[in-house]
Amino acid sequence: MFFKTLIGAVAAAVLTTAAWAETQALRVSVLKFGTVNWELNTIKHHGFDAAHGFDLQVQGVAGGSAAKVAFQGGEADVIVSDWLWVARQRAAGKDYVFIPYSKAVGGMMVPKESPAQSIADLSGSKIGIAGGPLDKSWLILRAYAAHTAGIDLEATTEQVFAAPPLIFKSALSGEVGAAINFWHFLAKMEASGMRKLVDVAEAATALGLDPDTPLLGYVVKGEMLRETPALVHGLAAASRDAKDLLASNEAEWDRLRDQMNAKTDAQFDALKAGFRAGIPEAGPVDEEAAARMLALMVELGGEDLVGSARTLPAGTFLQPGS
Template sequence: MKASRILGCLLALFTTLGVANAEIPKLRISVLKFGTVNWELDTIRHHGFDTAEGFELDVQGAASSSAARIAFQGGQADVIVSDWLWVARQRAAGRDMVFIPYSKAVGGLLVSQDSDVRTLADLKGGKVGIAGGPLDKSWLILRAYSKQTFGFDLKAESEQVFGAPPLIFKAALDGDLAGAINFWHFMAKMETAGMRKLIDISDAARDLGLDPETPLLGYVVKGDLLRDAPGLVHGLARASRTAKDVLARDDAEWDRLRDRMNAKSDAEFDALKAGFRAGIPISQTVDRDAAARMLELMHDLGGRDLLGQASTLPDGVFLDPETPG
């Protein structure tokens, strides 16, 4: 009898725990399977920063950014990672989406170590590899920079080769390109492989009067989620910030993540760690005036193909800071 009562109490306890766990909302995030955001998401989950904020992070690996966006727009995911210019385009088209800053890291343009290229002007007539397509933001910024600094359009004066980051990475290392524009983590690997950085996109942006502290990438949620569960959305923002604080100061955390980083050497590992840390935004509050200037430049270069109806910065693109109390 006593044993049965104990068993009954244990079953009741397990049932209660199951109900309690079921009440914790899951936040489904669709991201590239091998994207660098996974390092932050792993840190959040490993330390329980999500459950401490009252939700459970459910990470869904996607094969491409397009696949992640389809899952998000189709209701199979609650969160994706994208740039705020895409969010601005969606809002201008009447789709209610909100951006939470994640990273200000941008790439650069690299050349081989023994290349004679010293400035963008030396790329005239050469072949430039670009990770992404003709509307890649780094490419557009460098085009604007070449016009302002050297008086010519890099698009008109060079041959462009567009491709996925790994393909541009390989073509650059094989010497098939006069210069290559790649995402920051591939740029770190290219530098450790012996290539030379000709110009950093953040430096070009600064010379154009833009603020390199403006984070380009972030978590994107739908406005409905923010209205229905503001604590959940702000909880994600806080969990992200907490994870960044750990990654900014704790080398042991990076040692734990090393297997996920696919670093081929200690030098590559150190470069990836330094690059991620350099991309951590100072604040999750975005300077809207600086963002408006960037959007105006992007509109001048990319037009409707890039930004649709968003010729100026729409209201509500960025998550407002949480009101205390």
């Protein structure tokens, strides 16, 4: 009996070791305080990574450029970026693939008491813009202003480019008359009393684009997709599991609240609603819609934004069956 028990224990240990050996580590390099951490935390906390055959290892970095350096240098397996960057890299010969994560986009906020009722009313105003002159939201809103009001927003306003937290503070203090920021800062600005003048999704629709096209996503190398397709599709499946939970479970958000940097209940509710609104539909990405967006970015940002990409490179998106 003793030997049977011993043999059984050894066999179980061997099986456990074999299963562990098959669980591949997946190193994800992201901003330390980025909103993607809410989803990554959910994946890890609920074991969605293990359920799909990988061990999620999150590496926090101080900036997006540091994540890209780690990814390109082989120190990270996955980063988060927008698909326009992936298209640019593919056009330059880099075999990168985009897995949709979020369709959340920014917008333009003004103080509640601002007299501006449309984008045409911003003439002479100072606009704070998170990022630089090639920020996608800024480019789309410029195109929208030209299309709907016939005005050159760049020429008729003064632009102040700065990091998102600084634009957030400048907007709340009234140092700028309008602000373009990332969605989670906009949510907090709106919760603090500012109002949305123009939503980038609405502007995109007016320009003939599809606001449901996911802009942000996980980026992996094509080599990983070819050699370990189950690993890449496992990441996509774990991401969907986390999204499904966050879309419907209030208790899960209560668990995440401490890392959301919400100062008030209103900010917490706005961040939760904003994340949920940004969850893309399951299924394939509409590549024709993405191609239209790329064409507009080529027109507005040129080579500085999209490099040599002029049309959507084949294989940019992870599609079902790929």
